[in-house]
Amino acid sequence: MATEVSSNLKKVQVRRFKPKEDPEQNYLNxxxxxxxxxxxVDHKRIGVMYLASVTFFxxxxxxxxLLLRTELWTPAKTFIExxxxxxxxxxxxxxxxxxxxxxxxxxxxxxxxxPIQLGAKDVAFPKLNLMSYYLYLTGACIVVFAxxxxxxxxxxTFYTPYSTSSSGAITIIVxxxxxxxFSSILTGVNFITTIHKMRxxxxxxxxxSLFNWSLYATxxxxxxxxxxxxxxxxLVAMERIxxxxxxxxxxxxxxxxxxxxxxxxxxxxxxIMIVPGFxxxxxxxxxxxxxxxFGYWAIALSSLAIAFISFLVWGHHMFVSGQSTLAxxxxxxxxxxxxxxxxxxxxxxxxxxxxxxxxxxxxxLFIFGFFFLFLIGGFTGIVLATIALDVHLHDTYxxxxxxxxxxxxxxxxxxxxxxxxxxxxxxGRMYNETLAKIACITIFIGFNVTFLPQFVMGAQGMPRRxxxxxxxxxxxxxxxxxGSYILGLGFLLVFIYLVKSLFxxxxxxxxxxxxxxxxxxxxxxxxxxxxxxxxxxxxGPYDYxxxxxxxxxxxxxxxxxxxxxxxxxxxxxxxxxxx
Amino acid sequence: xxxxxxxxxxxxxxxxxxxxxxxxxxxxxMGMWVFLVTEILFFGGLFAAYIVYRAWYPDxxxxxxxxxNTVLGTINTLVLIGSSFxxxxxxxxxxxxxxxKIVINLAITIFLACVFMVIKYFEWTHKFHLGIYPxxxxxxxxxxxxxxxxxxxxxxxMTGLHGIHVLVGIGLMIWLLKRTFNGEFSSKYFxxxxxTGLYWxxxxxxxxxxxxxxxxxx
Amino acid sequence: MTGHHISTxxxxxxxxxxxxLLTLLTVGIGYLxxxxxxxxxxxxxxxxxxxxxxxxxxxxxxxDKRFNAILLLSALGFFSLLVGLTLLDTLYRVPIxxxx
Numbered sequence: 001m002a003t004e005v006s007s008n009l010k011k012v013q014v015r016r017f018k019p020k021e022d023p024e025q026n027y028l029n030x031x032x033x034x035x036x037x038x039x040x041v042d043h044k045r046i047g048v049m050y051l052a053s054v055t056f057f058x059x060x061x062x063x064x065x066l067l068l069r070t071e072l073w074t075p076a077k078t079f080i081e082x083x084x085x086x087x088x089x090x091x092x093x094x095x096x097x098x099x100x101x102x103x104x105x106x107x108x109x110x111x112x113x114x115p116i117q118l119g120a121k122d123v124a125f126p127k128l129n130l131m132s133y134y135l136y137l138t139g140a141c142i143v144v145f146a147x148x149x150x151x152x153x154x155x156x157t158f159y160t161p162y163s164t165s166s167s168g169a170i171t172i173i174v175x176x177x178x179x180x181x182f183s184s185i186l187t188g189v190n191f192i193t194t195i196h197k198m199r200x201x202x203x204x205x206x207x208x209s210l211f212n213w214s215l216y217a218t219x220x221x222x223x224x225x226x227x228x229x230x231x232x233x234x235l236v237a238m239e240r241i242x243x244x245x246x247x248x249x250x251x252x253x254x255x256x257x258x259x260x261x262x263x264x265x266x267x268x269x270x271x272i273m274i275v276p277g278f279x280x281x282x283x284x285x286x287x288x289x290x291x292x293x294f295g296y297w298a299i300a301l302s303s304l305a306i307a308f309i310s311f312l313v314w315g316h317h318m319f320v321s322g323q324s325t326l327a328x329x330x331x332x333x334x335x336x337x338x339x340x341x342x343x344x345x346x347x348x349x350x351x352x353x354x355x356x357x358x359x360x361x362x363x364x365l366f367i368f369g370f371f372f373l374f375l376i377g378g379f380t381g382i383v384l385a386t387i388a389l390d391v392h393l394h395d396t397y398x399x400x401x402x403x404x405x406x407x408x409x410x411x412x413x414x415x416x417x418x419x420x421x422x423x424x425x426x427x428g429r430m431y432n433e434t435l436a437k438i439a440c441i442t443i444f445i446g447f448n449v450t451f452l453p454q455f456v457m458g459a460q461g462m463p464r465r466x467x468x469x470x471x472x473x474x475x476x477x478x479x480x481x482x483g484s485y486i487l488g489l490g491f492l493l494v495f496i497y498l499v500k501s502l503f504x505x506x507x508x509x510x511x512x513x514x515x516x517x518x519x520x521x522x523x524x525x526x527x528x529x530x531x532x533x534x535x536x537x538x539x540g541p542y543d544y545x546x547x548x549x550x551x552x553x554x555x556x557x558x559x560x561x562x563x564x565x566x567x568x569x570x571x572x573x574x575x576x577x578x579x
Numbered sequence: 580x581x582x583x584x585x586x587x588x589x590x591x592x593x594x595x596x597x598x599x600x601x602x603x604x605x606x607x608x609m610g611m612w613v614f615l616v617t618e619i620l621f622f623g624g625l626f627a628a629y630i631v632y633r634a635w636y637p638d639x640x641x642x643x644x645x646x647x648n649t650v651l652g653t654i655n656t657l658v659l660i661g662s663s664f665x666x667x668x669x670x671x672x673x674x675x676x677x678x679x680k681i682v683i684n685l686a687i688t689i690f691l692a693c694v695f696m697v698i699k700y701f702e703w704t705h706k707f708h709l710g711i712y713p714x715x716x717x718x719x720x721x722x723x724x725x726x727x728x729x730x731x732x733x734x735x736x737m738t739g740l741h742g743i744h745v746l747v748g749i750g751l752m753i754w755l756l757k758r759t760f761n762g763e764f765s766s767k768y769f770x771x772x773x774x775t776g777l778y779w780x781x782x783x784x785x786x787x788x789x790x791x792x793x794x795x796x797x
Numbered sequence: 798m799t800g801h802h803i804s805t806x807x808x809x810x811x812x813x814x815x816x817x818l819l820t821l822l823t824v825g826i827g828y829l830x831x832x833x834x835x836x837x838x839x840x841x842x843x844x845x846x847x848x849x850x851x852x853x854x855x856x857x858x859x860x861d862k863r864f865n866a867i868l869l870l871s872a873l874g875f876f877s878l879l880v881g882l883t884l885l886d887t888l889y890r891v892p893i894x895x896x897x
Contacts, residue, residue: 120596121595121596122596123596124596124606124610125606125610126594126596128610185614185617188613188617189610189613189614189617190610192609192613193606193609193610193613196609196864197602197605197606197609198596198597198602198606223613223616223617223620224616224617224620224871224872224875225620226617227617227618227619227620227621227623227624228620228621228623228624228879230621231621231622231623231624231625232624235624235628235736238713238714238736239714242713242714242715242716242732243713243714243715243716244713244714244715244732244736245714245715245728245729245732246628246632246729246732246733251714251715251726251728251729252632252636252725252726252728252729253729254631254887256886257628257631257883257887260882260883260886261624261627261628264879264883311875311878312878312882314882315882315886318886322890323886323890324885324886324887324888324889324890324891325889325891326885326886326889327882327885327886327889330882330885331882529595529596604801605862608861608862608865609862609864609865609868612865612868612869613868615868615869615872616868616869616871616872619869619872619873619876620872620875620876620879623872623876623879623880624879626876626880627876627879627880627883630880630884631883631884631887634884634887634888635887637833649824649827653820653821653824656820657817657820660813660816660817660820661813663813663816663851663855664809664810664812664813664855666855667804667809667855668806668809671803671804671806671809674801674803675803776855776856777856780851780852780855780856781856783851783855784848784851784852787844787847787848787851788841788844788848790820790823790844791823791827791840791841791843791844792840795823795824795827795840796836797827797828797830797836
């Protein structure tokens, strides 16, 4: 339907809707009692429940990590049996990947802020959103049940033929992950539809926040990749129950086929984990530089590029699996490409900081940590994309270090930045800024002490998932273990002062950081329906040169705008405006 | 003073976070299409396995396909196409507010879907009778190829997963039938029928591919 | 709900009829035992055509918002990537040990 731009321009009467400081009614106290939480369809409450759940599982996974690192203090047995050790690293991986990393930013921060940043009252399918949450919880319970009813020792990657033939609660755990996969898919359905159909009047695609662009790209990956994981896990279960043989060479099957199907999901999955983190980085950097983002469209479109290219590279997990040399070379080449859009983002963020009015508060501090650590993680990824190097580094601690740098150093730092940034909005409280800075530095130091030695020992040949090791690696393991305790303390500190702030924190103003984002133009915490008016958008969320009140406009009369209209021409009949 | 709940009373089916019925309907359709994308990739994994194995064992697929009854497969294909037709007619009836025709068309769709499942049941039990079971339980001696069980494993997995989707579709349409009797649908609101129809058409499309891939390899 | 296309009885019947005929056609071609690779090309070609008819005229993509059709095409595109890149491995393996 081709139309000229001018035919889409509508004249609307707007007025300013100044958000109330310290509102009595907000989404937290609008309805009371636990039943109102368990049956809520409010995306903000669902986001908070997700935040609590992923935090819980993060600590479970973290404790498993500490157990592993403690066991690795000495070669051979320190205090755990070898078989138990195998189960511990499997669970650490499965819990961290499926119960924490994949859901965390989209479900906790995304659910909360996507609709508000679009100027909508909720996501497109609020009941489906609640169902997503219960699917997540159900799947998580099934995974925990697998843990205690026999355990799983295949590694979180469930490679065949071991996973199809080993005793252990594998069928149960893959069922749990299957259920969580549905949660992920439904969240993706919700986000894509919401972004397309529920934008406030005036919010063209060029005015959507970069956080929402990142959630859009993430949702695309979720809906395309997760179903393939689902069918792969179902096939593993079928192979165990019925002896199907798709992955069993004795029956004419191929175990490498499992790896193809598994990594077709699991490689894009790592982008599901990190791309929302990139979105958070964009939000925090602009706010704390008080400057328009450098290269809005470059960052927005690079998220989509990453989403696409991420599907072309999965074979780089399989260079030594026995796949054909041709496939190996193609995948290696394509993997180099995926670094390009990410690199574009890093340069654009740096350029945003340049000549900005920088406020070095804790959210930005976490972002600086992200920069350093993700950069190392990303570069080592390019190292691993080189087949000649990967042949030696595959299944060593180099890989372990690489993915912890991108996942913990990248994604978790971004998540913490986002939690700190949006905490005042979500809960109406300020946390202790000094403690936050201390925690950030503790985490940064602890992380580096834990994982930098792992690059070295990996390059020297220390294999991953090994319970035992030779003398020359002990010093690296011990340094790494000490680091892991420092890291754990840092996370614990974050948890303590954030929870404490809920009870004794200073009341948060509407806009503590002076951001131009739409979520900062509603009260802290937001009202139950986000907006009691229909917001009208005239500027993008990074237009720091525009006065604040022009970000608080709404339709003056009742009557509603439509999701997909283009720009709206504002009739300015008030010559003097207060800021 | 500005309040965006409209001055005119809102229709019962309009959810509060939507601006108007059209936005709600378009969103539901888009959401269903996104879900169908996931279904395509879900079945896609199995189709990918099929393609890999057929490329490796082309002779096996030719030999084993003989065991499948082409007549029953053809009938089932026509049955599903018919059911797609009737569900499209049900949607048309809803658009024209023809309550009786909605009921009739939904009922026929359900009936045809059940016919499909009955035929499937007979096909499967006939195979079991011959010793053709999935995976390790396969005991049929009639096909000389050593990897014969792979073909039938794929057959049972793919038609089985498809069958589960048919059953879910039947359940959904029975629910739609009940809601139609309750007078919930009209030309102003028939979204559930529309999106269930989309789901059902995809189930039909998947069978359109399964049929030649399993039954017509000669 | 203004502006939403209502299919005519005639159009739906014609599409259903075409699908019926194409089904019988594909079965008939199966009996012809065409040489490889024409058999599979014909079968898949007809299947794709049938699926397209269902998508365009039963699922209403012909009159619907373009984005929904883009969704469908992207799903098929990514499916092709799954198959294509996997075949790049499975079809090009060199047997290392000759007896296997």
